[in-house]
Amino acid sequence: MTVLSTKKLKPNQRELLLNAGLQFVEYDAIRTQEVAFTLSRKLKNVIITSQNGARALLNNLSSEQLESIESCFTVGEKTTALSAENGVKTTKTALNGEELARFIIENHKNEPFTYFCGRQRRDELPTLLKENNVVCNEVIVYETHQMTQSFDRTFDGIFFFSPSGVNAFAKANKNTRAIDSTAFCIGETTATTARLHFKKVVVSNATSIESTIAKAVKTLKEESRI
Known part of the structure; x- marks a missing residue:
């Protein structure tokens, strides 16, 4: 069995596939590029919904600016971990933008927020905050570029780690024939986009690459016994 990863994997992640007896093809379906930005105010409540956003923030803010952050609200465990490595403690970690927005509306509605995001960010979080009169200043810190590569074959599974990756691959x-493969998605937000293009979509148990791989291995092995 052969799977395709739309993100180049780390050595330990490749080992998970090889140890399970799976062959794999890998490439980067998207490429991110940081965008220069400036801040005219001190940061109080910060929203970060991706690792790309966290990296851009950490690469461009001074130690003093990072220390001034009072509360950080994130999406995904990896985003939280990356922020914590650089001294930014997270107040709330959510599974997706909609869940985070609802938490903010319920618990911090009268506070202002700064949202560090990509130029192609999803609409759920900012739309919900705006509809509930939560002040949220968006700062674009990176942009996403699609890397077009076609595969005229069917894979036993294709790994997707973001809606942007799904859209780039589908385009x-x-x-x-690759579009007839099973899509294995890192989370429900990515899966929602995948369902627009794939007949069969499987969602990982946790929002990590390792969990996505584990879900694919378990699913494909079970299917091979049928």
Whole structure:
């Protein structure tokens, strides 16, 4: 069995596939590029919904600015861990933007927020905050570029780690056999986008690459016994 990863994997992640007897192909479906930005005010409540956003923030803010952050609200355990490594403690970690927005509305509605995001960010979080009159200043810190590569074959599974990755792959492969593969997604937000293009979509148990791989291995092994 052969799977395709739309993100180049780390050595330990590749080992998980090889030890399970799976062959794999890998490439980067998207490429991110940081965008220069300036801040005219001290940071109080910060929202970060991706590792790319966290990296851009950490690469461009001074130690003094990072220390001035009173509360950080994140999406995903990896985003939280990356922020914590650089001294930014998280007040709340959510599974997705909608869950985080609802938490903020319920518990911090009268406080202002600064949202560090990509130029192609999803709408759920900012829309919900705006509808509930939560002040949220958006700062664009990176942009995403699609890397088009087509595969005229069917894979036993394709790994997706973001809605942008799904869209990039689908755009390049809408007329190929690859679109008939099973999509294994890192979370429900990515899966929602995948369902627009794939007939079979499987969601990982946790929002990590390792969990996505484990879910694929378990699913494919069970299917091979049928």
